[in-house]
Amino acid sequence: MILSRRGGVRRAGEGAGRVLAGLMMAGMVLLAAGRNGYAGEPGDRPQRVAVFDLAFVNFSQELDLGLSDAAEQARIRMLTDYLRELLAADPRYVVVDSAPVADELASVKSVYSCNLCEDKLARKVGADLSVTGTVTKISVLIQTIVLRGRDATTGAVLWQYHTDIRNNSDEAWRRGLKWLIDHRVLAGEAQTLPR
Numbered sequence: 001m002i003l004s005r006r007g008g009v010r011r012a013g014e015g016a017g018r019v020l021a022g023l024m025m026a027g028m029v030l031l032a033a034g035r036n037g038y039a040g041e042p043g044d045r046p047q048r049v050a051v052f053d054l055a056f057v058n059f060s061q062e063l064d065l066g067l068s069d070a071a072e073q074a075r076i077r078m079l080t081d082y083l084r085e086l087l088a089a090d091p092r093y094v095v096v097d098s099a100p101v102a103d104e105l106a107s108v109k110s111v112y113s114c115n116l117c118e119d120k121l122a123r124k125v126g127a128d129l130s131v132t133g134t135v136t137k138i139s140v141l142i143q144t145i146v147l148r149g150r151d152a153t154t155g156a157v158l159w160q161y162h163t164d165i166r167n168n169s170d171e172a173w174r175r176g177l178k179w180l181i182d183h184r185v186l187a188g189e190a191q192t193l194p195r
Contacts, residue, residue, distance in 0.1 A: 046094045049087055050127035050152070052118055054080045055110035057136040069137075072168070076135055079173050083147075086181045087131070096127045110134070112148065122152035129158070135173065141166055145176045147185065161185065 056076040058069050088095045098105065101121045108114045111121070112132040122130035133147040146162040161184040165176035 046092050047129050048096050048127045049093050049129045049131055049149075050096050050098050050118075050122040050125050051080070051084045051087060051131045052098060052105065052111040052121070053077070054083065054132070055112045055134045057134055060137050060139050062137075062140070072135070072137060075170055075173055078170060079135065079145075079177055082174055082177060083131070083133070083181070086178065087185075090186055092186075096125050098125055100125050112146075116155050119150050119152050119155040122150075127152050137168070140168065143168060143173070143176075145173070145180060147177075147180055149185070159185065 054076050056069070056072050058072065062069065084095050087093045098121070101124050104117075104121060104124075105111065108117060111118045111130075112134050118130040118132050122128075128151075130150045130152055131147060132150070133145065136144045136146070138144065143165050144162055145165060146160065148160040149158045150156065151158055161180050163176050163180050165172050
């Protein structure tokens with residue numbers, strides 16, 4: 001028996017279940033925050049992100065042989081839409097519309113390699129962060145997906161990740177992108193802007 005501060009008597013271990021449950025709940029919250037990256041503080045606003053079209057680079061010899069890369073061109077548009085969808089689903093990001101800079105985007109072959117144009121374009125649409133990337137086809141079987149996040153204010157690269165994928169299909173490309181988003185960008189490894 002243990003005397004309580006209020007002068008009453010309780011059995012040893014009574015209330016320990018509530019303490020243990022509270023500790024387990026706190027641990028689960030910390031684990032989820034660590035797994036999903038920055039959990040945020042009350043009052044934090046999500047980062048406004050401009051996701052620019054991904055570029056497709058074909059280093060395979062298919063084009064030299066007269067073959068078309070029309071399937072990959074359609075696939076890169078699908079992957080860009082999927083990237084926007086994945087980032088928009090995370091409460092830390094709000095994907096902004098890049099339509100106001102459509103004319104400028106049309107004059108650029110690849111935002112990924114436009115020599116810092118993406119930070120200026122992102123600022124014009126009110127974004128904090130720009131996200132660009134490429135899919136590079138090395139051979140019929142091997143592709144590499146690269147994603148880069150850049151601070152729209154300073155132009156500094158905040159993060160850049162890549163993964164290799166096998167199989168040139170919608171499913172393989174989507175799986176590779178989802179892995180990059182889940183295990184790199186949203187996993188807390190990506191540097192975030194001060195709030």
